[in-house]
Amino acid sequence: MDYFFAETLDHALQTARSKTAQGKTVKFIAGGTDLTVQIEDKLVSPGLLIDLTEIDELRGIKKEKMGLRIGALTTIAELAASSDLPACLLQGARSIGSPQIRNLGTIGGNICTASPCGDTLTPILALLGILTLNSPEGERKVPSEDFFLGPRKTALREDEILTEIWIDNQALEGNSAFRKIGKRNGQVISQVNTAVWLKKEPGSGRISDVRVSVGSVAPTPLRLRKVEQALCGKIVDKKLIEQAEGLVEMEISPISDVRAGRDYRSTVTRYLFRDALEESLGA
Ligand SMILES: Cc1cc2nc3c(=O)[nH]c(=O)nc-3n(C[C@H](O)[C@H](O)[C@H](O)COP(=O)(O)OP(=O)(O)OC[C@H]3O[C@@H](n4cnc5c(N)ncnc54)[C@H](O)[C@@H]3O)c2cc1C
Known part of the structure; x- marks a missing residue:
């Protein structure tokens, strides 16, 4: 070579x-x-x-x-x-x-x-x-x-x-957060990762724009459009977060491989998303 x-x-x-x-x-x-x-x-x-x-x-x-x-x-x-x-x-x-x-x-x-x-x-x-x-x-x-x-x-x-x-x-003007989970805390490849970016209307706290992406749950990293649609234009409360989490699981179809099983990936994506969303909201 x-x-x-x-x-x-x-x-x-x-x-x-x-x-x-x-x-x-x-x-x-x-x-x-x-x-x-x-x-x-x-x-x-x-x-x-x-x-x-x-x-x-x-x-x-x-x-x-x-x-x-x-x-x-x-x-x-x-x-x-x-x-x-x-x-x-x-x-x-x-x-x-x-x-x-x-x-x-x-x-x-x-x-x-x-x-x-x-x-x-x-x-x-x-x-x-x-x-x-x-x-x-x-x-x-x-x-x-x-x-x-x-x-x-x-x-x-x-x-x-x-x-x-x-x-x-x-994009620089919004708030965002990333979450990842792997088999240990350091030097680890993601079993699942997610990023949330959003902008809130000043005063009302309503989400005026939002993007959610996930990795390691499909052949390519994905945008979750249905989740984004569910959140956009809304003031976030506990019920809306639960609804969005449900849509996360519906929009992904992970596989089982050496790093993690399908069901584990599905469940954990939901909770990583919630965590990243809450951080982006400043909660
Ligand atoms: C022990 C270990 C731990 C790791 N942990 C992680 C981790 O936690 N998370 C993670 O995401 N990755 C991880 N990686 C993977 C890797 O380190 C990253 O993906 C890194 O960013 C790759 O960058 P590089 O410059 O070394 O790419 P290279 O190895 O130099 O290149 C990778 C590929 O990209 C192509 N390429 C590189 N630059 C260009 C360019 N400018 N234009 C066109 N083609 C290009 C090359 O041809 C090659 O196909 C890990 C790897 C190792 C070995």
Whole structure:
């Protein structure tokens, strides 16, 4: 396997294009915390790895007039230390792996791996994150909800690089929370995770806008539209929370796997959702 350090985005894209044309299987590598495991397990066997980690233009979190720009190579540790992130994304980042994994792993790698249990995915969906994908032809913007096509399947073409994640001011103005459960408290992959984002009308406390996403209960992270519809425009009380929890269970159809059983996942999603909702409401 060949290894190549790209110094610029253009360098990475052109190299990928020319090596693919020569018949090589090319993979981009960032922190390598997912990809090296996949190579070790022989799930992928690239002929060339293009290392993106020296491309400085893909790093960092920038607060701009209209929103937040997060470079794809920003590490999970950098996210976890940021004071600019909405709570759900901050909590999602802080829940990932160990300090070693957070120091190496990147948000771009977490998103492009597209594991249904990835802990930045549900926050990005709830925040309506927009992903910028670059290829030698230029760039395209893809709403995060259209990016995840199945377990480890995305809308990325072979020679495309995810360069940044955009979160609009509209999403930065709401309140949000993330919850995850795993087999232990630290260094653990989610059995289920969820993110809730909402905005309340000042004064009445009525929910004027809300988004709920769940992970690890379907082949891709999901928005729960029926739950959102049930909550939107309402003043939340105990009865409404119970009704919304019931809809959570109706909207998901988790499977049993090595991490958790179907029934456990269903029940626990309901309670993680309630917890995240209550935190977002400031209860
Ligand atoms: C011990 C351990 C614990 C973990 N715990 C968690 C956890 O709690 N929660 C969690 O969500 N994940 C966890 N992970 C998974 C992993 O650490 C994260 O998904 C991490 O964010 C991956 O980022 P990376 O930069 O290392 O990706 P890489 O391994 O470098 O890449 C992953 C995939 O994305 C592609 N890729 C990377 N960057 C780009 C880009 N900019 N454009 C296009 N394609 C790209 C690569 O080609 C590869 O297919 C864990 C992993 C390990 C080994």
